[in-house]
Amino acid sequence: MIVQRRLVSGFTWVTGWNLKNIRSKNDCLEIRYENEGNPSKLIMPFVWLRDHCTSQKLYHLPTNQRKSNCCDITSLSKIKHSNQVIIDEATNSLQIVWIDGHQSKFKIGNIIREGKVEKNVSNDNKIYELWNSKSLKDVPRISKSTLSLQSFSKNLVKYGVIIVDGVEGTSEATEKLCQSLVPVHDTFFGQFWVFSNSATNDEPAYEDTAYGSDEIGPHTDGTYFDQTPGIQVFHCLTPAKTGGDTVLVDSFYCAEKLRNESPEDFEILCNTKISHHYLEGSPPGSSIHSVSLEKPVIERNSFGNITQIRFNPYDRAPFSCLNSSEASAAETIKFYEAYEKFSKICHNPDNSIEISLRPGSVIFIDNFRILHSRTSFQGYRQMCGCYLSRDNFMAKAIPFLSGKSQTSL
Ligand SMILES: C[N+](C)(C)CCCC[C@H](N)C(=O)O
Numbered sequence: 001m002i003v004q005r006r007l008v009s010g011f012t013w014v015t016g017w018n019l020k021n022i023r024s025k026n027d028c029l030e031i032r033y034e035n036e037g038n039p040s041k042l043i044m045p046f047v048w049l050r051d052h053c054t055s056q057k058l059y060h061l062p063t064n065q066r067k068s069n070c071c072d073i074t075s076l077s078k079i080k081h082s083n084q085v086i087i088d089e090a091t092n093s094l095q096i097v098w099i100d101g102h103q104s105k106f107k108i109g110n111i112i113r114e115g116k117v118e119k120n121v122s123n124d125n126k127i128y129e130l131w132n133s134k135s136l137k138d139v140p141r142i143s144k145s146t147l148s149l150q151s152f153s154k155n156l157v158k159y160g161v162i163i164v165d166g167v168e169g170t171s172e173a174t175e176k177l178c179q180s181l182v183p184v185h186d187t188f189f190g191q192f193w194v195f196s197n198s199a200t201n202d203e204p205a206y207e208d209t210a211y212g213s214d215e216i217g218p219h220t221d222g223t224y225f226d227q228t229p230g231i232q233v234f235h236c237l238t239p240a241k242t243g244g245d246t247v248l249v250d251s252f253y254c255a256e257k258l259r260n261e262s263p264e265d266f267e268i269l270c271n272t273k274i275s276h277h278y279l280e281g282s283p284p285g286s287s288i289h290s291v292s293l294e295k296p297v298i299e300r301n302s303f304g305n306i307t308q309i310r311f312n313p314y315d316r317a318p319f320s321c322l323n324s325s326e327a328s329a330a331e332t333i334k335f336y337e338a339y340e341k342f343s344k345i346c347h348n349p350d351n352s353i354e355i356s357l358r359p360g361s362v363i364f365i366d367n368f369r370i371l372h373s374r375t376s377f378q379g380y381r382q383m384c385g386c387y388l389s390r391d392n393f394m395a396k397a398i399p400f401l402s403g404k405s406q407t408s409l
């Protein structure tokens, strides 16, 4: 059904685009055009168009929220007749009169922009500067006295890690600093923790290697939570006699290295879902049993950009391996080969930096991206810290990253 168009010769309705024809077909609006001479088309479902109408009837502008509860969205996304759709090339606009009489007006450019899954700062990996030991000589540091949310946010997003120096070497000062920056991400470990390798009454210990003095290899925390803690904070209040250093790895760098060197193994780690658990009590899990099922080691968005790495070899739950065929057994073996290859890249000293945390220096780590580990140590060592909400952090960071921030620094 060809719809009516108000053609004003000489105007192009979208810069560089030459409109050829518009028609409605199979509940969609089909717009054929030439873009710099190349024939192309847009097929916009009427239900999508009605859903993206920002008229006062359908959209609450003060809160940027839609008004429809979608109980009648398909039944109302109909037009009675072809002349109910008008393209006004003079104003680059599209007008639709719906079956219920409601009129929607769109700027063509806006619906084209909204019709695409736009890259924005939060899903465009250009905001990250991936690193290894050669490209990042030291963790970025900011003094507390000159700390701003903007510098904190930009560095933490860009490198995945930032140290704030000049903080009083107490848990109270550390907690206050964290609360001033980002809301805490609470877990059964508590909102804020003081932990060491010899627990005292006011220092709860959990059944985890963190409360010992052995080496812990590179890992992300909380793989056994569906809501992975987004940011990990550590402040070393009492350094060990020897050892107890922190090793950091940019797992996004390592995953991209795997993608380049072994694309098949990369795909396996993106597509194989594994589970992690945290068990406490006797029998194990009788007092705390946290489990996150069926999650990939490497998570990607629709652009293929890596958005999260879940890598904790130690907290993996039993890997379902009830293979009824040699083929599925072979798949299990391929998973382990891929996981091993990724682990080797993450454990390669060329891909890590080692730092010694000391009182006064608080480290903030993006737990979706940066692996942390600890070298074994001798003597008493006390740490404090917390998890911070990554969603709340990114909600404050994105305006700075997109240059739209109105927040006073
Ligand atoms: C709470 N605090 C950070 C001290 C220890 C939590 C244990 C972390 C656990 N090993 C994991 O990898 O998730």
Ligand SMILES: O=C(O)CCC(=O)C(=O)O
Pocket (backbone or CB within 6 Å): 210, 216, 221, 234, 245, 246, 372, 373, 374, 383
């Ligand atoms: O003791 C440390 O430095 C870190 C311990 C650890 O890896 C953790 O708590 O996740």
